Amino acid sequence: MIKAKTILKYKAKTRGQLVEQAQKLVNAFVRNRDAINDRSDFVCISCGKYKPKHQCNAGHYFSRSTYPSVRFDLDNIHGQCIQCNLHQHGNLIPCRANLIKKNR
Numbered sequence: 404m405i406k407a408k409t410i411l412k413y414k415a416k417t418r419g420q421l422v423e424q425a426q427k428l429v430n431a432f433v434r435n436r437d438a439i440n441d442r443s444d445f446v447c448i449s450c451g452k453y454k455p456k457h458q459c460n461a462g463h464y465f466s467r468s469t470y471p472s473v474r475f476d477l478d479n480i481h482g483q484c485i486q487c488n489l490h491q492h493g494n495l496i497p498c499r500a501n502l503i504k505k506n507r
């Protein structure tokens with residue numbers, strides 16, 4: 404049962420603000436899920452390189468803007484380095500191959 408206090412906490416926020424808040428939580432979950440040691444280092448889903456945690460983004464295979472229905476789908480979001488996610492627009496060709504390997 405939702406308490407009045409909880410409703411008041413979110414009542415003043417817009418839908419967009421709530422979506423962004425939810426995205427931050429989902430992305431944090433993904434970075435934690437894909438961490439390979441206690442320092443939260445990770446292996447990038449696209450380039451396959453071992454990277455420190457401060458370079459970890461939660462990369463979407465299907466982009467959030469074009470495919471909003473899978474924005475929060477955990478099968479669509481994986482630990483990805485900044486270089487691949489931001490500078491190579493997801494580096495999707497090796498990302499696809501590694502996703503197939505990961506899900507076998």
Ligand SMILES: [Zn+2]
Pocket residue numbers: 447448449450451452483484485486487488
């Ligand atoms: Zn990478």
